[in-house]
Every structure is written in structure tokens, then in C-alpha cells.
Amino acid sequence: MSEEKKSLNxxxxxxxxxxxxxxxxxxxxxxxxPEPNGYLHIGxxxxxxxxxxxxxxxxxxxxxxxxxxxxxKEEQEYVDAIxxxxxxxxxxxxxxxxxxxxxxxxxxWAIQFIKEGKAYVxxxxxxxxxxxxxxxxxAGVDSPFRNRSxxxxxxLFNRMKNGEFDEGAHILRAKIDMKHPNMLMRDPIxxxxxxxxxxxxxxxxCIYPMYDWTHGESDYVESIxxxxxxxEFKPHRELYDWFLDQVVVEGTIRPKQRExxxxxxxxxxxxxxxxxQLVEDHIVTGWDDPRMPTISGLRRRGYTPSAIKKFVETVxxxxxxxxxxxxxxxxxxxxxxxxxxxxxxxxxxxxxLVITNYPEGKEEWLEAExxxxxxxxxFRKIPFSKxxxxxxxxxxxxxxxxxxxxxxxxxVRLKNAYIIKGESVLKDARGNISEIHCxxxxxxxxxxxxxxxxxxVKGTLHWVSIKHAIxxxxxxxxRLFMDEAPDSYQDKNFMEFIxxxxxxxxxxxxxxxxxEAKVGDRFxxxxxxxxxxxxxxxxxxxxxxxIVGLRDTWAKQEAVQETNKPSEKxxxxxxxxxxxxxxxxxxxLGKKYTNLPEAKQLKAKADIQELAENxxxxxxxxxxxxxxxxxxTRIAAMITLGVLLxxxxxxxxxxxxxxxxxxxxxxxxxxxxxxxxx
RNA sequence: UGGCUUAUGGUGUAACUGGCAACACGUCUGGUUUUGGUCCAGAAGAGUCUAGGUUCGAGCCCUAGUAAGCCAACCA
Numbered sequence: 001m002s003e004e005k006k007s008l009n010x011x012x013x014x015x016x017x018x019x020x021x022x023x024x025x026x027x028x029x030x031x032x033x034p035e036p037n038g039y040l041h042i043g044x045x046x047x048x049x050x051x052x053x054x055x056x057x058x059x060x061x062x063x064x065x066x067x068x069x070x071x072x073k074e075e076q077e078y079v080d081a082i083x084x085x086x087x088x089x090x091x092x093x094x095x096x097x098x099x100x101x102x103x104x105x106x107x108x109w110a111i112q113f114i115k116e117g118k119a120y121v122x123x124x125x126x127x128x129x130x131x132x133x134x135x136x137x138x139a140g141v142d143s144p145f146r147n148r149s150x151x152x153x154x155x156l157f158n159r160m161k162n163g164e165f166d167e168g169a170h171i172l173r174a175k176i177d178m179k180h181p182n183m184l185m186r187d188p189i190x191x192x193x194x195x196x197x198x199x200x201x202x203x204x205x206c207i208y209p210m211y212d213w214t215h216g217e218s219d220y221v222e223s224i225x226x227x228x229x230x231x232e233f234k235p236h237r238e239l240y241d242w243f244l245d246q247v248v249v250e251g252t253i254r255p256k257q258r259e260x261x262x263x264x265x266x267x268x269x270x271x272x273x274x275x276x277q278l279v280e281d282h283i284v285t286g287w288d289d290p291r292m293p294t295i296s297g298l299r300r301r302g303y304t305p306s307a308i309k310k311f312v313e314t315v316x317x318x319x320x321x322x323x324x325x326x327x328x329x330x331x332x333x334x335x336x337x338x339x340x341x342x343x344x345x346x347x348x349x350x351x352x353l354v355i356t357n358y359p360e361g362k363e364e365w366l367e368a369e370x371x372x373x374x375x376x377x378x379f380r381k382i383p384f385s386k387x388x389x390x391x392x393x394x395x396x397x398x399x400x401x402x403x404x405x406x407x408x409x410x411x412v413r414l415k416n417a418y419i420i421k422g423e424s425v426l427k428d429a430r431g432n433i434s435e436i437h438c439x440x441x442x443x444x445x446x447x448x449x450x451x452x453x454x455x456x457v458k459g460t461l462h463w464v465s466i467k468h469a470i471x472x473x474x475x476x477x478x479r480l481f482m483d484e485a486p487d488s489y490q491d492k493n494f495m496e497f498i499x500x501x502x503x504x505x506x507x508x509x510x511x512x513x514x515x516e517a518k519v520g521d522r523f524x525x526x527x528x529x530x531x532x533x534x535x536x537x538x539x540x541x542x543x544x545x546x547i548v549g550l551r552d553t554w555a556k557q558e559a560v561q562e563t564n565k566p567s568e569k570x571x572x573x574x575x576x577x578x579x580x581x582x583x584x585x586x587x588x589l590g591k592k593y594t595n596l597p598e599a600k601q602l603k604a605k606a607d608i609q610e611l612a613e614n615x616x617x618x619x620x621x622x623x624x625x626x627x628x629x630x631x632x633t634r635i636a637a638m639i640t641l642g643v644l645l646x647x648x649x650x651x652x653x654x655x656x657x658x659x660x661x662x663x664x665x666x667x668x669x670x671x672x673x674x675x676x677x678x
Numbered sequence: 679u680g681g682c683u684u685a686u687g688g689u690g691u692a693a694c695u696g697g698c699a700a701c702a703c704g705u706c707u708g709g710u711u712u713u714g715g716u717c718c719a720g721a722a723g724a725g726u727c728u729a730g731g732u733u734c735g736a737g738c739c740c741u742a743g744u745a746a747g748c749c750a751a752c753c754a
């Protein structure tokens with residue numbers, strides 16, 4: 001129980017402060033307010049995690065409120081999908097609510113606004129109004145309708161509500177300030193005429209409230225204490241507060257809007273509009289395509305709720321723009337699946353392996369551990385026979401000592417089975433390997449405890465018995481975009497970065513135990529990665545999605561070797577070796593110099609003096625400009641200068657300046673070094 | 679000639695509210711291993727955007743710059 005160490009994010013700090021200032025814990029209440037105009041994606045998961053997470057932390061209710069003020073875009077399908085996704089993540093909302101529940105209350109308040117002279121009906125075209133609104137750097141001007149009488153406004157608004165006007169003929173605006181530096185405060189629109197069927201209120205209304213007018217008041221009606229949203233709503237806060245000022249009654253909970261930076265993921269896009277385009281252009285098969293960053297896509301891909309929650313937790317909450325590396329998401333899912341996914345064997349790119357000294361027709365059912373990370377996972381039987389498939393990548397006719405897999409004359413272990421030795425290969429007319437022949441050591445069977453079974457060999461391969469193997473379709477996914485930030489360019493469309501090879505369909509061979517697997521089951525295909533059964537599967541035709549590969553340091557090594565071979569890209573690998581310029585090392589020593597105890601300081605000084613022998617004046621002189629507060633670096637530079645002067649360097653104006661400034665410093669170490677050279 | 683916000687290793691987030699920068703991912707070593715996975719041990723990488731200032735002491739406070747993001751939909 002050592003939770004006190006965990007630091008609070010800035011939102012938690014605000015809440016703690018409110019609590020300290022007398023707010024009752026019972027008054028804490030949050031909400032998640034999606035617009036039902038698209039599917040939830042991984043970015044929303046952050047917002048969900050923040051508000052629902054706070055609810056869990058403080059044991060406070062969290063409402064799910066659909067922000068459904070625009071019937072032109074919103075649909076029941078999205079409501080259902082959103083509820084499904086949040087429930088799947090494992091969060092429980094207190095009440096399921098809709099902004100449309102408050103249409104009447106909002107309308108009543110609007111009437112009150114008109115009566116108090118705080119709102120008016122404008123009857124211009126949207127173009128005219130946009131022009132009057134000005135620009136961020138230029139004040140707006142008042143509408144000619146701004147000073148209509150209360151009676152006229154009331155009459156017009158009433159007739160708007162009754163459907164007497166066409167869309168666009170009139171709107172209701174709050175009367176605030178057309179010269180306000182915040183554009184949102186320049187008489188924002190509260191209502192527009194929309195003769196559309198609403199998924200909940202049907203045809204009851206033909207005027208619909210705008211977001212700004214609706215959101216804060218809905219929070220208020222629900223007694224939301226903290227209304228958390230992403231950063232782009234920061235400018236809206238002023239208006240949110242202005243609207244609240246007009247209606248909040250003393251002694252009630254006044255909601256507080258606070259903003260955090262939204263989540264961005266490298267190599268993906270987060271805009272609902274753009275995601276919709278991928279669906280409509282059939283780049284993907286739907287919102288739940290396993291390549292999509294939607295929650296439903298991740299679910300179908302095989303991600304677990306706990307991995308996603310862990311991810312969101314790890315990412316943190318702050319106010320600066322960020323791009324999270326996908327490797328973190330992958331880490332979270334691997335970490336989770338490593339503990340829970342049963343291991344099985346599957347061969348995705350088969351080559352036939354024949355064990356020449358294994359009896360014809362013999363078969364054995366060998367014992368295999370389901371998950372060595374889980375003591376309760378148990379064991380299963382897998383069939384072994386003379387003819388197997390192994391991975392094409394797992395064999396090379398000749399290989400160096402770095403290659404741990406099968407090659408001619410070398411031994412490897414077949415996982416859960418025997419040790420084999422490569423003997424010969426058969427090739428087809430084009431020279432491709434069609435069969436590998438090997439011999440096995442009959443005494444080496446896994447788990448028998450014989451000396452032979454205990455022998456250590458370099459590599460272990462996964463395999464599957466040809467006769468017993470079941471065929472399955474495996475869908476392997478790659479990132480949808482080839483650019484790290486596909487929608488960050490003004491001059492390029494994100495569609496230009498679509499990865500044409502984001503889906504690869506593979507005919508794979510699996511061990512027969514998989515015949516019993518059900519849709520949604522997740523497995524580790526040993527040495528390959530994590531896979532889950534897709535809902536397209538039938539009893540005759542299994543379909544797997546690759547969730548994520550295993551961490552693969554071998555593939556990485558190979559890639560490095562490749563790039564290093566043609567040209568001498570040695571510099572890259574040297575970068576990590578302590579092969580640095582003397583001056584850089586000196587600078588480094590300097591950084592820590594003032595923090596060192598005296599004995600180490602002396603050693604550092606000696607090191608610097610030694611290194612200084614290999615430093616030219618041209619390398620040193622830039623350090624003269626070091627900021628005055630970086631005392632350590634200046635000391636190191638001074639010591640180095642001493643060495644150069646000793647070697648016959650003559651002083652110039654630059655050097656004298658540097659020394660003079662050091663002599664006037666407050667740091668005694670620096671002064672004494674400066675005195676030593678002056 | 680606007681307003682608001684942000685700035686800490688490659689990435690993300692910390693730093694007990696002023697006491698010489700920590701955690702996670704990633705990278706690299708080494709060990710264990712019947713998964714080149716996991717696990718274990720370790721390393722490299724940041725004087726905290728710049729320049730001043732206050733202070734015994736600044737990533738935290740002040741001033742001035744710089745850079746990035748957001749704001750002109752009858753969208754949310």
C-alpha cells in the first residue's frame with residue numbers, strides 16, 4: 001500500500017485543491033460527452049480514461065452524455081457503438097444522458113436571455129455575419145439587427161421555433177461584444193433553424209442549440225463538478241463561463257471546465273472525419289477494420305481492455321502537444337498477452353522438413369506446456385511425425401555462428417520434441433529449396449530427462465506435423481500510414497501516405513489443438529507473435545488476426561547488418577561506443593564538475609588535461625560563449641585553455657575576454673582556474 | 679497590428695511547490711532460457727528553448743526574446 005508516492009497530474013491537483021478549499025467529495029461528478037457522429041478511437045480513450053478514471057479514484061459518478069445537438073450528422077448507430085466500446089473497456093457510467101434531454105430547459109433559458117436583453121435574433125446571411133465577425137487580429141462590427149426590441153426578438157424566436165422560417169433565415173445570438181479579442185465572444189450563435197429529424201426528439205424541434213450554448217448548461221443541469229475536455233476548447237472556456245454566469249443560481253454546483261492535451265499516436269490519424277473517409281473510400285473494410293485506431297478496430301484486432309487502459313495510464317496527462325510512439329502501445333499489449341496468452345505452434349511460411357531416420361508412418365503425441373508464464377495454464381498434446389513444416393526463415397544451407405537456426409551439419413531443437421541435424425536439401429528447377437532432410441536423435445525428446453534430452457543446442461524451432469496440420473488464414477497487418485504524422489502537413493493530403501501493403505493474407509499451418517478455438521481467443525504463435533481469431537472465422541475456415549509481433553532483436557540485428565554491408569555505415573554503430581571527440585568528453589566532464597566531491601574533481605581535472613592534448617583552438621573557442629550559469633563547462637574550458645597555452649598558444653582578445661569574465665564570476669573554482677592561466 | 683496555451687534525454691510523463699533532474703517506452707551491453715520472447719543485471723542519453731534578473735541556492739519565481747499549437751463552421 002504505497003500509493004502516496006504517485007504524483008498527481010494537474011487535473012488531480014485542481015480537484016485536490018477544490019477539496020481542500022471546502023468542496024465536498026460527494027459533490028464530485030464527471031461526464032464523458034461524445035458526439036454520436038462517428039466511432040470512438042484510441043484518442044478518445046484518453047478522455048474516457050481521465051474522466052472515468054477520476055470517477056473510480058474518487059468514487060464519484062460519471063455520466064455518459066451524448067452531445068446530440070446536430071441532427072444532420074448524428075445517428076443511433078454511433079450511440080450504440082459508443083456505448084459498446086465504453087462498456088467493453090470496462091467502465092460503468094452512472095446515467096446515460098443526452099443533451100437533447102435539455103432542449104426545453106435550454107429554450108426556456110433562451111427566452112429569459114431575450115427578455116433580459118442578452119440575446120437577439122439576427123436575420124442576415126451567414127456570409128454577412130462572418131464578415132462582420134472580423135478576424136483574430138481585427139475587431140468585428142455590430143449586426144444591424146443587434147438592437148431589435150425584446151418584443152420583436154420574442155416574436156421572431158417563437159416563429160423560428162414554430163417552423164415558420166426556412167433554414168438560415170434567422171438565428172439567435174447572445175449579445176456579448178463584437179470587439180472582444182476572443183472571437184468566440186463576438187455574439188456567438190445560440191440557435192439555428194434545422195429542419196431535420198433528430199434521432200431522439202424526432203420532429204419536435206426545428207431549432208437546435210449550438211455546442212457552446214448547450215455544453216456548459218448541460219453540465220450545470222447535471223451538477224458536473226469538473227468538465228474535462230481537450231485543449232482546443234480552451235478558448236471556449238470564456239464563453240462557457242459567460243453562459244454559466246447568466247443562469248447559475250447561488251448554492252448550486254458550478255461546473256469548471258479544464259483542458260488537457262489530446263493524445264496523438266505516431267503513424268496514425270485521429271480525426272473522425274478522416275477516419276470516416278478511410279471507411280467510405282474502402283481503404284479499410286469498416287470502422288472496426290483491425291488496422292483502424294478505433295476502439296472497435298483494436299478490439300477486433302485482439303487488443304485487450306487492460307492493455308489499452310495501461311497505455312492511457314502510462315501516457316499521462318499534461319497540457320503540451322504530444323506524439324506518442326506506437327511502440328508504447330505495442331509494449332502494453334505484449335506485456336498483457338505475455339501473461340495470459342496460451343502458446344501454440346503455427347508455421348506461416350512453410351518449408352517441408354523430412355526426418356530421414358524417423359520411422360515411416362509413426363506418430364507421437366508429445367506434451368507441450370501451454371504457458372510457462374502461467375502455472376495454471378496446463379499442458380496439451382501435439383502430434384509429431386516424420387514430415388513437418390518449419391519456417392522458411394529458419395533454415396539456411398550455410399550460416400555463420402550468429403545464426404542459431406537450422407543449417408546443414410548443425411543441430412537445433414524442435415520445440416517440445418527432438419534435436420535434429422540438417423543433412424541435405426532438395427531443390428526445384430528454379431533452385432528454391434523444396435525439402436530439407438535431417439536426422440533426429442531419438443534419445444533427445446524434451447522432458448524425458450535423459451542426457452541427450454538435456455543437451456544444449458543453440459536454437460529452438462517451432463514446427464507443425466504436415467499430416468496433422470490444419471490450414472488457416474492469417475491476416476498480418478502493417479501500419480496504415482507510412483509517415484509518422486500523416487495529417488500534419490498543410491500542403492499534403494494524409495491520403496498520400498497510405499501504406500499500400502498494410503494487409504497481408506497468409507495461408508498458414510497450425511497445430512490441431514487450434515481446431516477448438518473460438519472467435520476472440522488470443523494465442524501466442526511461438527517465436528512469431530500474438531494472434532486472435534477474427535469474427536470472419538467459420539468452423540471450416542479459421543481466420544486469425546496478427547495482433548502484434550514478438551519483440552525481435554534478431555530481425556533488428558539482421559537489418560543493421562544489411563545497412564552496414566554496402567557502404568560503411570560504421571559511424572552509426574560507433575555512435576553508441578565511447579568513441580567521441582576529446583572536446584565533447586571534456587564538455588561532458590565539465591557538466592558534472594561542480595557537483596563532484598573534491599577527490600573526483602581532481603581526477604576529472606587530470607582527465608580534462610589529458611584530453612586537452614588532443615584539442616585544437618578551433619574546437620575550444622566556441623565554448624568561450626558558454627552561458628555564465630554553466631559554470632562547470634566554463635571551468636572545463638578554462639582548464640583546457642591552460643593546456644593549450646602551455647603548449648604555446650598565444651593569447652588573443654577572445655581568450656582575454658573569457659578569462660576576465662571568469663575572474664569576475666562568483667564561483668571560486670572558476671576564479672582559481674582563471675587565475676592559473678592569467 | 680490580436681488573444682490564449684505550451685516549452686525538461688529519441689518519445690511520453692515526473693521532480694514532495696526554490697535544494698544540484700526521476701520513472702516508463704525506445705536504444706545498447708551482459709546473464710538466464712527448449713520462444714533470438716519473457717525474466718534478471720547494467721549502460722548510454724537532459725545543466726530543463728535563449729538571454730538577463732531575484733536568491734546562499736532556480737527546471738520551478740521575475741523580465742525580455744524565440745519556437746510550436748489553438749482561435750475567424752448556422753460542427754462538436
